[in-house]
Amino acid sequence: MRQKKSALASVTVLERLRAAGLRPTRQRLALAKLLFARGHRHVSAEQLFNEARGQRVDVSLATVYNALHDFTGKGLLREISIDSSSSYFDTNTGNHHHFYFERTGRLEDIASDQVSISALPSAPGGAEISRVDVIIRVKA
Amino acid sequence: MRQKKSALASVTVLERLRAAGLRPTRQRLALAKLLFARGHRHVSAEQLFNEARGQRVDVSLATVYNALHDFTGKGLLREISIDSSSSYFDTNTGNHHHFYFERTGRLEDIASDQVSISALPSAPGGAEISRVDVIIRVKA
DNA sequence: CCTTAATTTAGAATTATTCTAAACTGCTTG
DNA sequence: CAAGCAGTTTAGAATAATTCTAAATTAAGG
Numbered sequence: 001m002r003q004k005k006s007a008l009a010s011v012t013v014l015e016r017l018r019a020a021g022l023r024p025t026r027q028r029l030a031l032a033k034l035l036f037a038r039g040h041r042h043v044s045a046e047q048l049f050n051e052a053r054g055q056r057v058d059v060s061l062a063t064v065y066n067a068l069h070d071f072t073g074k075g076l077l078r079e080i081s082i083d084s085s086s087s088y089f090d091t092n093t094g095n096h097h098h099f100y101f102e103r104t105g106r107l108e109d110i111a112s113d114q115v116s117i118s119a120l121p122s123a124p125g126g127a128e129i130s131r132v133d134v135i136i137r138v139k140a
Numbered sequence: 141m142r143q144k145k146s147a148l149a150s151v152t153v154l155e156r157l158r159a160a161g162l163r164p165t166r167q168r169l170a171l172a173k174l175l176f177a178r179g180h181r182h183v184s185a186e187q188l189f190n191e192a193r194g195q196r197v198d199v200s201l202a203t204v205y206n207a208l209h210d211f212t213g214k215g216l217l218r219e220i221s222i223d224s225s226s227s228y229f230d231t232n233t234g235n236h237h238h239f240y241f242e243r244t245g246r247l248e249d250i251a252s253d254q255v256s257i258s259a260l261p262s263a264p265g266g267a268e269i270s271r272v273d274v275i276i277r278v279k280a
Numbered sequence: 281c282c283t284t285a286a287t288t289t290a291g292a293a294t295t296a297t298t299c300t301a302a303a304c305t306g307c308t309t310g
Numbered sequence: 311c312a313a314g315c316a317g318t319t320t321a322g323a324a325t326a327a328t329t330c331t332a333a334a335t336t337a338a339g340g
Contacts, residue, residue: 023306025318060320065297084221086296099263102270114261117274121254123239127280130242134257134274140267163337165287200289205328226327286337293330304319
């Protein structure tokens with residue numbers, strides 16, 4: 001069963017990459033598995049790189065950056081910059097918001113139906129809104 | 141009148157620095173004048189540095205960083221990190237939100253009464269909320 | 281004035297990220 | 311299924327924003 005489960009996960013990930021028009025290379029498959037294996041996560045490039053290393057996935061840091069950007073470009077990830085020191089990539093690309101724990105730097109999702117924003121001013125000059133981010137900064 | 145106006149501005153800035161417990165040095169006074177002279181603004185360290193240079197204010201980049209952080213620490217500025225490439229300092233420290241123009245990187249204030257957020261989930265573990273940022277990203 | 285602690289500064293150091301150019305590898309075609 | 315090419319990967323250099331260091335300067339108080 002372990003074997004099968006793992007094989008299934010690979011298949012899914014491979015399909016996701018194909019569907020996105022990304023060539024499923026060994027590196028992308030491994031990184032995508034780490035990213036999408038379980039529930040949603042928020043990772044920095046460095047974190048993902050270390051995780052891959054820890055699992056003996058031979059991949060360079062440059063490739064991690066490339067993959068994260070490629071995935072983001074294809075809508076598989078969303079990039080978030082909260083703390084200017086580094087950016088995070090969120091596997092949850094749906095409409096949602098975040099808690100940001102200032103002390104630890106950790107992010108936690110808030111389902112979009114938990115926050116309701118009203119009376120949004122229209123963008124100046126009728127410009128199109130590409131997304132609305134709500135970040136609740138928490139002192140803990 | 142010009143002289144007087146400028147003198148008044150200096151006095152105000154000097155008082156603000158004193159009130160904040162910051163020694164009003166030549167550099168801080170000059171930077172504070174640039175920052176607070178007119179309406180609210182969003183500046184990066186590099187921008188402020190160049191502006192100072194342009195006005196023959198002899199100040200180092202390190203001092204600009206120091207001043208921006210000191211001012212932020214005393215509540216005279218608020219730091220904003222939207223794009224991970226650099227951070228901005230906002231002279232408007234009141235409760236408000238932002239439009240972010242993705243193409244140009246420009247920020248524009250949105251008065252807090254223009255956005256109403258309801259049903260905020262309480263912070264996990266009863267942690268204290270230090271601030272809520274709403275960023276409306278605009279494709280223009 | 282003099283002293284002292286705070287501030288400024290040049291330049292080095294650090295950190296995250298991107299770039300470069302060469303090596304490698306999926307995929308398609310013949 | 312072999313060949314070739316475009317797309318990928320990679321090591322290491324390069325870049326950009328920011329911070330650090332240690333020495334020189336300066337504001338504030340007696």
